[in-house]
Amino acid sequence: MRPVVPADLVRDFWTAMNGNDWRDVARRFLSDDFQGLWPQSAEVIAGRDEFAAVNGAFPGQGGWRFQIISLLGDGPQVVSDVRVTQPDLPMVARVITFHEVQDGLIRQQTEFWPDPYPVPDWRAGLLRVDPDLAAF
Numbered sequence: 656m657r658p659v660v661p662a663d664l665v666r667d668f669w670t671a672m673n674g675n676d677w678r679d680v681a682r683r684f685l686s687d688d689f690q691g692l693w694p695q696s697a698e699v700i701a702g703r704d705e706f707a708a709v710n711g712a713f714p715g716q717g718g719w720r721f722q723i724i725s726l727l728g729d730g731p732q733v734v735s736d737v738r739v740t741q742p743d744l745p746m747v748a749r750v751i752t753f754h755e756v757q758d759g760l761i762r763q764q765t766e767f768w769p770d771p772y773p774v775p776d777w778r779a780g781l782l783r784v785d786p787d788l789a790a791f
Contacts, residue, residue, distance in 0.1 A: 689701075752766045
């Protein structure tokens with residue numbers, strides 16, 4: 656059996672998330688002692704069951720899509736930038752996730768869900784605005 660490449664595991668994780676089967680994703684990709692950290696709200700996801708429960712509680716079940724914008728790996732540490740959409744809500748978000756892989760599974764994720772914002776007045780006119788090139 657080939658060893659798991661952490662970046663490939665994380666890429667496969669996001670691909671599987673498109674199936675919207677949170678229990679299956681948790682079972683296949685997360686360790687028994689998985690911990691998910693959401694620093695912006697100080698929430699902690701403890702284990703596979705909580706991962707499946709919180710993802711299953713979001714509105715718009717069945718329509719979530721996850722598009723990898725970039726993914727960088729350095730050994731067991733992988734960082735992903737993913738566009739998350741749910742057209743029925745409608746919702747578009749970007750999530751930056753720091754993954755820690757151990758023994759072929761994701762042991763910890765620290766996720767940041769930033770909010771888009773308009774160009775501040777002090778910067779207006781200084782830079783080109785290109786919503787296609789710098790898409791949220």
